[in-house]
Amino acid sequence: MKILVTGGAGFIGSALIRYLIADTNHSVINLDSLSYAANLEALESASQSCRYTFEHTDIRDSDALGRVLGAHQPDGIIHLAAESHVDRSIAHPDDFITTNIFGTFTLLEAVRAYYEHLTYSRRQAFRFLHVSTDEVYGALGDTGSFSEDSAYAPNSPYAASKASADHLARAWHRTYGLPVVLSHSSNNYGPWQFPEKLIPLTAIKALHGKPIAIYGNGSNVRDWLYVEDHARALVRVFEEGRIGERYNIGAHEESTNLNLARRVCRILDELAPDPDIGSREQLIRFVEDRKGHDHRYAINAVKMQNELAWRPQETLDSGLRRTLLWILDNPAWVEAHLTDDEQPPSPLN
Ligand code: NAD
Numbered sequence: 001m002k003i004l005v006t007g008g009a010g011f012i013g014s015a016l017i018r019y020l021i022a023d024t025n026h027s028v029i030n031l032d033s034l035s036y037a038a039n040l041e042a043l044e045s046a047s048q049s050c051r052y053t054f055e056h057t058d059i060r061d062s063d064a065l066g067r068v069l070g071a072h073q074p075d076g077i078i079h080l081a082a083e084s085h086v087d088r089s090i091a092h093p094d095d096f097i098t099t100n101i102f103g104t105f106t107l108l109e110a111v112r113a114y115y116e117h118l119t120y121s122r123r124q125a126f127r128f129l130h131v132s133t134d135e136v137y138g139a140l141g142d143t144g145s146f147s148e149d150s151a152y153a154p155n156s157p158y159a160a161s162k163a164s165a166d167h168l169a170r171a172w173h174r175t176y177g178l179p180v181v182l183s184h185s186s187n188n189y190g191p192w193q194f195p196e197k198l199i200p201l202t203a204i205k206a207l208h209g210k211p212i213a214i215y216g217n218g219s220n221v222r223d224w225l226y227v228e229d230h231a232r233a234l235v236r237v238f239e240e241g242r243i244g245e246r247y248n249i250g251a252h253e254e255s256t257n258l259n260l261a262r263r264v265c266r267i268l269d270e271l272a273p274d275p276d277i278g279s280r281e282q283l284i285r286f287v288e289d290r291k292g293h294d295h296r297y298a299i300n301a302v303k304m305q306n307e308l309a310w311r312p313q314e315t316l317d318s319g320l321r322r323t324l325l326w327i328l329d330n331p332a333w334v335e336a337h338l339t340d341d342e343q344p345p346s347p348l349n
Helices: 011-023 062-072 086-091 094-116 120-125 157-176 198-207 227-240 257-271 302-308 317-330 331-337
Strands: 002-006 027-032 052-056 076-079 126-133 180-185 188-189 213-217 221-226 246-250 254-256 285-286
Touching: 002 011, 011 027, 011 227, 011 254, 027 062, 052 062, 062 094, 076 094, 076 227, 086 094, 086 157, 094 126, 094 157, 120 126, 120 331, 126 157, 126 227, 157 180, 180 227, 180 317, 188 198, 188 317, 198 213, 198 317, 198 331, 213 257, 221 227, 221 257, 221 317, 227 246, 246 302, 254 257, 257 285, 257 317, 317 331
Parallel strands: 002 027, 002 076, 027 052, 076 126, 126 180, 180 246, 188 221, 213 285
Antiparallel strands: 221 254
16 A cells, blocks of 8 residues: 655654555655654665655645645555644644644545545545544543543643544544544654653763753653554554544553653663763652643553554563663764753653
8 A cells, every 4th residue: 555654754653654664565655844853864764665755745735735645646644743742832832733733634634635536446445544642531540541432631732732633533534434543652662752752861861971850759650652563553553443443552561750760770871881970860850840740641452452463562671672772872863962951851742
């Protein structure tokens, strides 16, 4: 199949495209506006393939979307393009509204017009996978987990913008018959993640002996998913998920933010000991809590396991080691992303 991936130059999109090119026969059209979070270097290997094409396009540009769809004639869409950083959404919500809500609307409309002109047999095979987050479900107490039936209760501007986009995608299925499937994953981590997010930022600070900022008392709990496991799950949902359904994707790997930062420090102490820094855990500092900070997220991924036979391959320990080894193998990337600001990392996403 020829799949149009939006946001393919981002952290998860690039992992998805690397997987599609290396491990499947699908062709990929990567549509991305190249925001600050994009990194085409992460696609260096995939872009050597004749099954890969790039379109520098904004999902808010209806005419451009029409041209790209008409020129490439994709057999399906995997929609990841979004503003994705919770702290940025709290400071400056505007782009989250225009890209995540209006951009998704513009894309749905362009795809609807395109889909309605496909032949019957191509329509039968067509899929629109809308990629979302567990944050649309709000916060959990100390027990329980989010299922596909959990009610929506988004708390941050980011989560609210993703929830709005989910509702639009669902409505475009129910109202216009667009063959939409939705996925909700927990927090991702892995190579190439932009270092405003908790794990890469913690690792970079730890490697340089700089203070590691943790919100509140570090007791907020997140459920961690290795990005390559997410990429395999997305392809499974795209190929075999039932139209109109939603699928939760997670690895059942919960950790408090404090324990996660400690784990990162300990693994780096073992892999890259530095006598000048000593034990990196002593770099951890608590800073004022984030506004509206959700206490806990946890994903129940039983539907993915039972219906689509998907299971994560990495545990949090093995995935963290792979991620930190990648960071150690890429010192130029680390140097490029070291800043002096002491902004707290985002434990939400
Ligand atoms: P990211 O910020 O790393 O990448 C987003 C990509 O979208 C970038 O390449 C950016 O250039 C592109 N983009 C932004 N605005 C655009 C626009 N207007 N038009 C075209 N392209 C645009 O994000 P990510 O972490 O890879 O997340 C990808 C998707 O997965 C998002 O929809 C996010 O909500 C969802 N998600 C992320 C996580 C996570 O832990 N990172 C978890 C669950 C769901």
